[in-house]
Amino acid sequence: MRLLTFLTPLLALLPIALSADQQHWANLSSKSKDGVIKLDTESYREILSDDREYSVSVVLTALPAQFKCQPCHDFDPSFHQVAASWKRKPRHVRDNHFFAKLDFQDGQAIYQELGLTSAPTVMFHPALSGPNKSNKLSVITYEMNRNGLTAPPLHSFLSNLTPEPFSFYKPINPVHLVAIPMSLFAIVVSLYSMRRVLIPLIQSRLIWGTFSIILILTFTSGHMWNKIKNAPYVAAGPNGQISWIAGGYSNQLGLESQVVGGIYGLLAFSIIALTVLIPAQSSPVKQRIGVYLWLGMLIIVFSLLMKLFRMKNGGYPFGLLF
Template identity: 80%
Template structure:
């Protein structure tokens, strides 16, 4: 009985010691910009003391250049972003969970102890004492291979483990709010200064007619079908030869659509030449020669178009010159 009386002051000091232990990590987390505590082998063992009343998320990484760990560099901003989101919590909640980082260079003994051969690795260590203790929960490892290296999946995973739920915070980049208005103003000033050059172009029938024809040829040649179906540019034909025409009307290749677009373009230009350019010729001889040439061009190109249809489908019954 007397022995217990002598030990009573020691038991009274135990909670104070635990509180001081948590205060130490709380101070380090508060000083860190993102709330991530940098560890070494000794502090790793210390922060994971068996009497801890807080939980810890630790990332074991290898950031120095000599380790050539690209996933470590890709994942490090994500871990810091989630840690910064937790740091926005009130202090009485924030001090129940800490984010820490142990680099291979500073904790090779811990890597050997855990048997780790790859990085990065994220482990959640639950509280082992106090009101946040959960007897059913043990150390949980984050599955990076399945969840990836981005921050949102890591936040979703930790949000179900931390003592309190917390929102994912993504800092606002003020450059967008500054750069976009400046760019719009600069563009407006540039357009206004070039108005004498741009206004005639906008009002030009030739410009609008050319743009309309290009758009029409693009859509009628099957370009959008290629984008939607992700059609290959060419395909392997018989005997290993390259084929640029797909058999049947339900299939098409990228080069094929370009050839069809070019043929449609020649046909359109032939009609424009016959209806616009030829009548503007003052000489009857030039008009007659122009009509013969462009009519010949129209017939030959149209014959090539029909020939292409016959190549796609041997059952096509029509032909002109070829």
Template identity: 35%
Template sequence: MRASIASLVSYGLLALLSFLALSQVTGTFAQRQAKEQEALFKRIQSSSQGFIDVDTNEFSQIIQVPRDYAVTALLTTTTGGIKCPPCQVFQPEFEKLAQQWNKNKSVKSKNVFIKAEFSRAQGVFARYQLQHAPVLYTFPAPTASNGSPDHVSFDFNERSFSAPDVADHLNKLLNTKFTYKQPLNRKLIIVIATSTIMVAGAIFFIGPHLSGVFTSSKPIWMLLCIGSMIVFNSGYMWNSIRGAPYIAMKAGGKPEYFAGGFQNQYGVETQIVAAIYSLLAFSFIALTVLVPAQRDPTRQRAGVYVWSAIFLATFSLLFFIFRTKNPSYPFRLFF
């Protein structure tokens, strides 16, 4: 009997010691995780860029709870040889937003920015089963009522790739009052200043001789008129007024160059349509002006064939784009 009691006491002591050892190990592991997370937080706070590039392990460390700040993570692929036009478009906007946010003392400690490149953080993409990029996730800070809140995704298709839209999204989500200010484009300022000086100098030196050119030069006025019609017919003013996004992504992560419907369009769509209109205009001018000016019948005949083919193929492409935007469009030529 006494042996049984002694055995029970021994087992009890052994279990107690095991529990204490396990608690010590667990506590030490939790402390180490907290220190690593704090180190990452300080790295982001002191970063001149306003964000840091993380791998899979660092991503898991910074978003783990508990923490008293939100984490906004950009999952993208701008390196490693993978072509991702939307990623390249959004990257500078993300950098400008993160830099301004990190300099604003009122919101700096409430949210931090990280970037996970596919080449370094494939585990992150696998964790969320992502097949496309870019993806912008925000992990809100835990609260008393919700100790582990779900991440919130920014919808690029519904909004745009611009930093002001992301800033507005974060303000609503995190209840902050951050104001994004569009930074000065120094390169554009230098180009404008240089161009102004060159134009002013040209007007000063050759201005007296321009009156005869503008009153008698038919090609100049023709190019100005055609250029203006191409720019405005392609939707430049619509994009400027509506602030249309430059490009969007399909469900599979592929870039979408043409918006559905005749009431929507993207910035890249305007450029493509303008290029098509330009080719149509030039081919028409070639058929009516350049080809008839050829004195060699063989060259003239070849010019008619070549430019007619270009004109008709380009027109077919334009109709194809119209049908892409609206499948009920009734006209087509070759394809």
């Protein structure tokens, strides 16, 4: 009596013997790489027999090229991925539910019987007898239009219907595990081999100064405002003419910001020339000519900038040469 009491829980853990037809589908599923059984008209009717003790998830699709069903090709990897996730369950569990696929060219009669005019379509057929029979005896169709063609929504839908919930498994791509470290190693080696060239460039005040000026001009000219507001490059004027200046201080066009950036760049370079380049000249004559030249450039360009402000807003009171 004590021995029987001890063995009862262990006997409950042993897999229950499968019926002949269920064992047949279990063998076909185990031979498939991801557990998907390929059906035709006859096997479709056989796997969905009225006395089945197992449930079935069937995708009705049209993969051959002559049918031109792009959603079928997009959804097919998702269905196989979910089926492969279910196949990771223990055999005594996964043999109570099968994933199957019926292509249109292999089962046109089934499509006509079901009245299907589009693909892909996923249907869950519950068990009709045996220990897995539940109160859900009607076929449940997956809402493809609302859930889309990706695998996670399909997994969430089927995991609530299968005999046991199952986790979604996404295989790891070994190429990334090898390619990324090798790429990083190659970059490090390349940078190390070019250190004699790169270190002087990194320490160059000229390069960092030029980069800083370009960055400052990009932001002060209004480039980020154009990106945020999606401002047009030019606009049509009242007479059909192309206008590159937007009236008012709260509007701006793409070409206008480029012109302003160019003006700011000339002004910045004029100041740099007056403070750095001209004092570096050894000849007093060259220094004098340079001062006159770049000071004149500074005044002219700044006058153009003020004129641009007056063109944007007629009430701007200041001006210089123009």
